[in-house]
Amino acid sequence: MQVPYDSPPITDDSEIIGLRAAAEELGVHYMTAYRYVRLGTLPAQKVGGTWQVRLDDLRALSSRAAPQHGPGGIRWSPYRTHLLDRLIAGDEPAGWSLIEQALVSGAPAKDIHLELMVPVLQDIGDEWAQGSIDITAEHRASTVAVRLVGRLGPSFARRGRKLATIVIGAAAGDYHSLPLAIFGDIIRGEEFAVLDLGPNTPPASFVQSAQTHDDTIAVAISVGSDETLDAARRTADLLHEQVPNIHVFIGGPAITSEHDARNLGADEYGATALDVARLCIELVAGTKR
Ligand code: B12
Structure with missing residues (x-):
């Protein structure tokens, strides 16, 4: 070797x-x-x-x-600063080295997503919204992020029987695949089978996938921009009509409150991927109130 x-x-x-x-x-x-x-x-x-x-x-x-290291675990802020810089530079090798460094320092893959990747991506979005980086840099950064998230993906695979299947996808017209990939990994890491339909998913495909596996308990519709709120609503309506026993979650970067999610037709709401996983565990166990 x-x-x-x-x-x-x-x-x-x-x-x-x-x-x-x-x-x-x-x-x-x-x-x-x-x-x-x-x-x-x-x-x-x-x-x-x-x-x-x-x-x-x-x-x-x-x-x-x-x-x-420290009593509170890893100090994430230097990692975040460095990753932000490397993503904007389009530097995948250095971005991956940084992730490996965090893994070696004892960070679980889940924390790489939630403590490092998510806040950095949110910063990139804010910088784009404020005009400090242009759309080219945002695209360059997100392309590297997609590759890094993909490399980390196998760390979330769990052996053995799964608790249930969860179908996930982004609403029609929504090209944000990254939030979905991160969300799916976290759910997979909590021992669910995830059927990921990716970005820009037609409402009928959500329905068809929800009917594929008998153990499917939930469908999660991700919404990355306000432009696709209507598509999310149409998807939730169709699911309620055609697979009424399924729990519909709506979330993602453009959904900032439970009120918004429920207004679009969500039955359940979790602010983070881990919240959604916890709720699904309760749904499977029949302990959710
Ligand atoms: C990367 C990115 C892109 C990339 C996408 C690449 C890709 N392959 O995904 C590109 C450049 C293509 C893009 C395009 C656009 N984008 Co964009 N993008 C982003 C960015 C920077 C990161 C997205 C991301 O991965 N976030 C990380 C995720 C994981 O964070 P999170 O939402 O906190 O996720 C947690 C929870 O939401 C939850 N979760 C995730 N999914 C789901 C699903 C369910 C059902 C549930 C319950 C929970 C859940 O789990 C996560 C972990 O806990 C965000 C900034 C941001 N704040 O997110 C903007 C952002 C989402 N984009 C935005 C916009 C406006 C656009 C564009 C319209 C314009 C543009 N910037 O080019 C287009 C839209 C194109 C389209 N029709 O889809 C806005 C959306 C604002 C809004 N409310 O509408 C944001 C918020 C930027 C901003 N600050 O303004 N974008």
Whole structure:
């Protein structure tokens, strides 16, 4: 296996340490240390079948990781600043390195979405709305974000039996696939099967998909812009008419309150993806009031 290794080859035996000892020094499991090596976060070299690590590299990693941890967990603000900058620059490799750095520092994939990606995307939207970045930069940034979110996607796969199926899609005319991808990952991570119809979904396709799997409990209609509010309303109406036993959620960037969602025909409302997942767990368990 090729491991990125920027430092010169290890020549001085007094300065090196085996990977198992390095793991102990860092206070992590051997497999975690191996993951650091695999990601290139901890430079290492295979010598005679064992991984060897330079003490200087180990100390550098410890000091980099230290300020990110704290009683409250990772300090997200430097990550957010850096990711915002890299997205606007259209720099996928640096954006991905940053995400790997956060994963290595112990952040679960769910937090990468909710604490890092979502706030940064909201900032990008605000900067566009205020005119500090133009539409070209917004497109460049969202294209990189789509790729980063896609790379993180497999981390949300769960083995075994699913609690139920949830159909998700963006209203007809709505091209915001990113909120949907993030939303779907979080729901998938909470052990639901997700049937993601993507952006610009015709109302009839929501209905058809809701009728496909017997264990479908909910349909979530994502609304990314005010232009597609009517389409969301039409979709909810059709669902109520044709699959009346299904719970309809309406949310996404253009829905800012429960009142708005219910006005469009939502049966249920969750402000964040995790709220929606919690509500669906209650619906499955029959404990929702
Ligand atoms: C990326 C982006 C784009 C990209 C989309 C690329 C893609 N593949 O998705 C492009 C450049 C194409 C685009 C286009 C447009 N966009 Co745009 N876009 C954004 C941006 C910056 C990020 C979207 C995102 O991923 N957000 C992150 C999500 C995950 O955050 P979130 O909403 O908080 O999500 C949480 C919850 O909503 C929930 N959730 C998500 N989905 C669902 C679904 C359900 C059912 C539920 C219950 C919950 C739920 O889970 C999430 C996590 O907890 C937003 C800014 C923003 N504030 O979101 C603007 C934003 C959504 N866009 C906006 C606008 C106006 C447009 C355009 C009309 C003009 C433009 N900017 O070019 C067009 C619309 C095109 C169309 N017809 O769809 C406005 C919408 C305002 C409004 N109320 O109408 C925003 C808010 C920017 C702003 N501040 O003004 N956009």
